[in-house]
Amino acid sequence: MNLTSNQSNNTLNIMNTIFRDFIHVFSTCSLVLVVSLIGTQNLLANNGNDLWLSNHLSKQVTVIGSLKTPMLQLAAKELKNGWQGRDGATVLFTIKKDKSIKLDGFRLDSNRIQSNSELGILYGVYDLLRRQQTSQPIGSIVSNPSYELRILNHWDNSDGSVERGYAGRSIFWRGGGTQLSVTEGDRLLWQKYARANASIGINGSVLNNVNANPQALSIEFLQRTCAIAKELRPYGIKVYLSINFSSPAELGKLKSSDPLNPEVINWWKSKVKEVYQLIPDFGGFLVKANSEGLPGPQDFGRTHADGANMLADALKPYGGIVMWRAFVYSPSDKDRAKQAYNEFVPLDGMFRDNVIIQVKNGPIDFQPREPFSPLFGALKKTSIMPEFQITQEYLGHSLQLVFLAPLWEECLQSDTHQEGDGSTVAKCTDGSLFSQKHTAIAGVANIGLDADWCGNAFAQSNWYAFGRLAWDNNLKSEQIALEWLQQTFTPDQAITKKITPKNWQDAFLTPVCQMMLQSRETAVNYSMPLGLHHIFAGNHHYGPGPWYAPRGLRKDWTPPYYHQADSLGIGFDRTSKGSNAVSQYHEPLNAMFENVESCPENLLLWFHHVPWTYRMKSGNSLWDELCTKYNSGVNSVRGFQKTWDQVQPYVDKDRFLDIQHMLRRHTRDAQIWKDGCILYFQQFSNMPIPLEVERPIYDLDVLMKMEMLYP
């Protein structure tokens, strides 16, 4: 089902909502009667389209204070529609400068929301409603965002496809002849998208793929961008575009795109002017340059700083920014993990103040587990922003239940030690340690035209978690998971049981939250435990392929480059005896990673080539430990299946069946990972599979042939 056929979904949704509210009213009188009347929960079908923003029967509230502008009126409307506090309460909106309130933060108590800005009031409303719905206290709270810019990156192409998208086609671009016509359906969809983002504090959207087509700056594209901006603006969301560095030549028909060429400089200036004439609050450009075959300043013998600064100068008069990606590597036998640091650290301090270097959480590429990128904390005189991947490219697409907040929390809380102990990635990027003109964070979106936006209900939690962490980079994954569950699977859907808050907590919230919190480590265990990375089959990045090495393919695009398994052992030697990537980390990390004994075991094979017989802390040999990890990953997903089956009474039928089905596939594919990797690596270790580990059920040669069938 997709949102273009959304009319009927909407009607269904409205009917469901009415019905749910109807039940809500009656439930206080006689739940049993209602249950016997409807007999089944089928009527509560939920396609997930409302995300964490389901409608609830609200109580009466009066809003006072200035409501002159559309944004404040919107804030008042949202408050009235969702109010769960005291019936007949009054809430005051106050816009007043207050030094303790930063950016679009707010001060909140049960009957007042104060902010420096209108957008802060809107955020305060969503926060207040969230607290009501999740039964959190509403004392006197000041809430300020950790980052000034909290941005979704959509890898959407103008033909409507989405790179690494697993939830249907693009919500922004349709391609073909329909590119120009903006329909009422489009507008409603974009408003709904904007509202969901605003409710979690996201304030920017990059509308197109970083693998950008030069046509992204054509007038047709800009006009549609302008139409999208119009729907996003009331919710405080600015639009940005990814640009192709060769646009002057490709689109402008100039002879070159050399960033120091005056004609090129002028071309960008007039293009930027054209953009701002259409979209006065346009946010700026995101640039992937000299990476994976895309053009960039190095093609002309210039540096990343030359390229970024030229664009920054063009954007500066309008307040626009450049997000310049540090995801660079070239085909070579050298260690790919070192390249970004090597290229960018020498340029520290050379970027304009409206340039932000966008850095993926790890040095390679959004793997299930990586150490943090050594650029965090090493760039001290340059604004730098983390890039997380919400879409599950390397973590099971939308076919596996993997909650990503623990991965991001692990990165944000990693101590770089760059400015002494406690120099976490969070502090190195949010302005606490280095004075950055702009602070920002980006997440690669997992959104598409699927009715549930993200491909399955639990994938929505990753969109939610990104927004919440962008607002508060110290939030704990558990709090995020609980909040999200409480808002997404509301207890009023559990109509076949007499649900009390206590049994909802014990029988639904606690086990499902546990499942979510375990899911990332589980994915690491059945796919790439102990620091293994990038051992996927083919370009789909779904199933296992430690053997995958087609002749002629770049070595750094093949798994053997990363796992280095041989008869002696397994793992990439990044110590001083190997590629010396450890030297890019500040002491004491350098020494800690260098020494096999002190290297954290969950990163062991990232930094070391380790003998199969090496004694792990558990007493197991490395080989036995590896097998045990794979086994525990599979067992854990099996456990998720049971957990989910147990919560059936608390979940509407649609989402229950959908997730039940997904977990079946998830378990099967985890088994394939385990069998494929154990049997393949066993050819090198020549050691038996420990008896506590379940025997493989697939044959290696079959799995090796299956590789291209995924997903």
Ligand code: GCW
């Ligand atoms: O991991 C790789 C992905 C590419 C992506 C690239 C990037 C948009 O496989 O699909 O391209 O990262 O981040 O630029």
